[in-house]
Amino acid sequence: MAMSKAAKLPEEIIIDILSLLPAKFIGQYRCVSKQWCNLLSDPQFIKSHQTIHAHKGEEKLIYVSWYRELQTITFNHNPQNGIDIISRTLNLQQLSNSWVSVAGSCNGLVLVIKREEAKYLINPTTLEYHRIPNFDLALPVPGSCSMYGFGYDTLSDDYKVVTLSYYDSFDENDPAITETFVDIYSLRKGLWKRLESSPYDHPLSDRASGVLVNGVLHWLACKTSQYSFVIAAFHLSDEKFLEVAGPTGLGSNYSLCNLVVLRGCLCIFTSIGKDMDTVTFWMMKEYGVKESWTKFTITEPNLDRFMCTLLCSVTDDDVLLDVEEELVVYNMKENQRRDLMVDASPIMYEARTFMDSLVSPYFSQGN
Numbered sequence: 268m269a270m271s272k273a274a275k276l277p278e279e280i281i282i283d284i285l286s287l288l289p290a291k292f293i294g295q296y297r298c299v300s301k302q303w304c305n306l307l308s309d310p311q312f313i314k315s316h317q318t319i320h321a322h323k324g325e326e327k328l329i330y331v332s333w334y335r336e337l338q339t340i341t342f343n344h345n346p347q348n349g350i351d352i353i354s355r356t357l358n359l360q361q362l363s364n365s366w367v368s369v370a371g372s373c374n375g376l377v378l379v380i381k382r383e384e385a386k387y388l389i390n391p392t393t394l395e396y397h398r399i400p401n402f403d404l405a406l407p408v409p410g411s412c413s414m415y416g417f418g419y420d421t422l423s424d425d426y427k428v429v430t431l432s433y434y435d436s437f438d439e440n441d442p443a444i445t446e447t448f449v450d451i452y453s454l455r456k457g458l459w460k461r462l463e464s465s466p467y468d469h470p471l472s473d474r475a476s477g478v479l480v481n482g483v484l485h486w487l488a489c490k491t492s493q494y495s496f497v498i499a500a501f502h503l504s505d506e507k508f509l510e511v512a513g514p515t516g517l518g519s520n521y522s523l524c525n526l527v528v529l530r531g532c533l534c535i536f537t538s539i540g541k542d543m544d545t546v547t548f549w550m551m552k553e554y555g556v557k558e559s560w561t562k563f564t565i566t567e568p569n570l571d572r573f574m575c576t577l578l579c580s581v582t583d584d585d586v587l588l589d590v591e592e593e594l595v596v597y598n599m600k601e602n603q604r605r606d607l608m609v610d611a612s613p614i615m616y617e618a619r620t621f622m623d624s625l626v627s628p629y630f631s632q633g634n
Contacts, residue, residue, distance in 0.1 A: 282315075289623060290393075328620055329369055330616070331379075354609050374626050419482065431486070514549040529550055534551070578594075
């Protein structure tokens, strides 16, 4: 009887109702009938669903554990106990747990790297995955290094994987020349291409992945001619590097700094400072506006800033820290620390936030 009544509803009303549901429930409704499966798998519905849920801010964390597993953390806001977290190990069919790093996240898709530089796009919600093909011009030589970035180009409606690769070459006239090659993969076209080499010296970043804000990937780098530190910004639409002005109070040495995203804003945090128990970071509240950099400090007894990593924001007042392999929530407003009890192995390398979505890693022509 319920299905009979539902069948009489106009299709647009059904779409409007179902588009309000969380992504994790949509898979269940695809099993109702072939009609609903086709309806809820339509690229336009997926795009509409993504637009509706993109600004709700219900972010999760994904990272590679010490056991080379992919693990996710969900934050539950408990009025009585504050913030609770639920951990989950992702089991992707026919893929072994030999992950190396989480290299990027955008619209529910996550770029992860396996051993031997194998690159995969996965959707942690639907557990779909797609291997990115190797690039013939990539650097397979011993001693070469690669950094990655991933994002969405709104102008071309395309997801792009960016690889920065370099190795030290030696020349009689200049014994330490480092050239950084820039390769970009279009998910829509299924093709790699090589761009002009980066004008920056990227080994400063210690192979850190690009940080995505405002459709732009960011790395800490040096100008090769002046050896001055900059925030290099790779624009996914025009596929060119520009620079983002850093905070004035930080100085010119970014060698002990890292980039991260908090509340959708570009942030830079540093291990430099007078006090060992203080972590300092700046947030660019208005992207591209140098004057909008705002300084914050986290001061906690027995906090070793060299063993502390700023991971993400949990609420407007709470940030998540990795402190000596333990997860800690720090309330910026009340200046209080809370250690989280989580049944998960420690973070081995970079962590990224993601949101539940229906976007397929097989995104291609027509999606």
